[in-house]
Amino acid sequence: MDRRWVLLTLLLAFAVEVPASAQEPTEVRGEAILSHPAGKLALQAAALMVAGKTDEVIRLRSAEDQAEWKKEPAAERKAMSDRMKARAPDPAALTEGIRKGGVLTVYPGRASLESPYRDSSVVALFTLEGAQWRASVGPMVMEGPPASAPETRLEGAQIESHPIYDLALRYADALHSGKADGFMALASSKAQAAWRAYPASERAESTSYRKQTVPARSALAGAIRSGGLLILQGDTTASLNITTVEQQRTTPGTVNASSTTMSLPFVLENGVWKLAQ
Numbered sequence: 144m145d146r147r148w149v150l151l152t153l154l155l156a157f158a159v160e161v162p163a164s165a166q167e168p169t170e171v172r173g174e175a176i177l178s179h180p181a182g183k184l185a186l187q188a189a190a191l192m193v194a195g196k197t198d199e200v201i202r203l204r205s206a207e208d209q210a211e212w213k214k215e216p217a218a219e220r221k222a223m224s225d226r227m228k229a230r231a232p233d234p235a236a237l238t239e240g241i242r243k244g245g246v247l248t249v250y251p252g253r254a255s256l257e258s259p260y261r262d263s264s265v266v267a268l269f270t271l272e273g274a275q276w277r278a279s280v281g282p283m284v285m286e287g288p289p290a291s292a293p294e295t296r297l298e299g300a301q302i303e304s305h306p307i308y309d310l311a312l313r314y315a316d317a318l319h320s321g322k323a324d325g326f327m328a329l330a331s332s333k334a335q336a337a338w339r340a341y342p343a344s345e346r347a348e349s350t351s352y353r354k355q356t357v358p359a360r361s362a363l364a365g366a367i368r369s370g371g372l373l374i375l376q377g378d379t380t381a382s383l384n385i386t387t388v389e390q391q392r393t394t395p396g397t398v399n400a401s402s403t404t405m406s407l408p409f410v411l412e413n414g415v416w417k418l419a420q
Contacts, residue, residue, distance in 0.1 A: 171247040192231030197224040203278045219342040230283040295375040331417040379411040
């Protein structure tokens with residue numbers, strides 16, 4: 144369901160020394176994505192979304208997602224359908240974007256697709272149900288800053304001098320405090336309004352997803368110092384990208400490592416930095 148796009152996590156894994164673990168992801172790029180079942184599913188879902196055929200889109204999802212959909216009141220299903228259609232990519236333009244620079248990252252049991260799309264990008268998530276790929280999130284067009292905006296980059300410890308550093312840590316505190324929706328007080332007025340419009344079930348699932356992807360304060364601070372990248376687009380938008388690396392020794396002499404990259408968007412509102420989503 145589309146609430147999880149807010150903190151979409153892109154996972155990249157690599158092997159250090161000897162053979163790759165069965166748990167490591169594989170990447171499919173460009174034209175080859177169009178032949179992969181998940182790639183075909185993305186285009187099928189996009190075509191149905193553009194046509195406003197939400198019930199058919201839901202049938203492409205897991206049994207669990209379908210059951211959740213049926214529980215939603217008619218008014219909430221209508222609102223969610225409208226959002227799906229509004230953010231659905233044109234299938235032909237998505238196909239071209241995938242050919243030019245699409246990346247499908249396949250994990251055991253799930254996959255993520257990221258593709259350039261016109262002046263923005265498209266993302267989608269998939270789950271493996273039995274032997275069949277199912278749509279989970281999207282495909283949807285992501286909002287982004289104007290392409291012409293000048294870009295400034297701060298890395299590692301440099302980020303600590305920017306107000307966004309403190310905001311990110313306060314966000315982690317609020318997110319893990321156990322207070323429902325408390326973290327949204329740090330978001331922009333636009334983001335708060337959108338959050339209030341979501342059904343309670345969507346807000347709960349989005350909160351759960353955020354807690355899984357955003358570490359607690361101390362871990363977040365360490366990750367920013369060791370692998371953070373703050374990209375300032377012009378004067379009013381920014382994204383904080385954090386890469387963490389985990390290593391696991393599987394057998395004597397073999398170490399597998401995986402890296403996870405998380406991105407948090409921000410916007411300047413009335414002179415104060417806020418979470419954009």
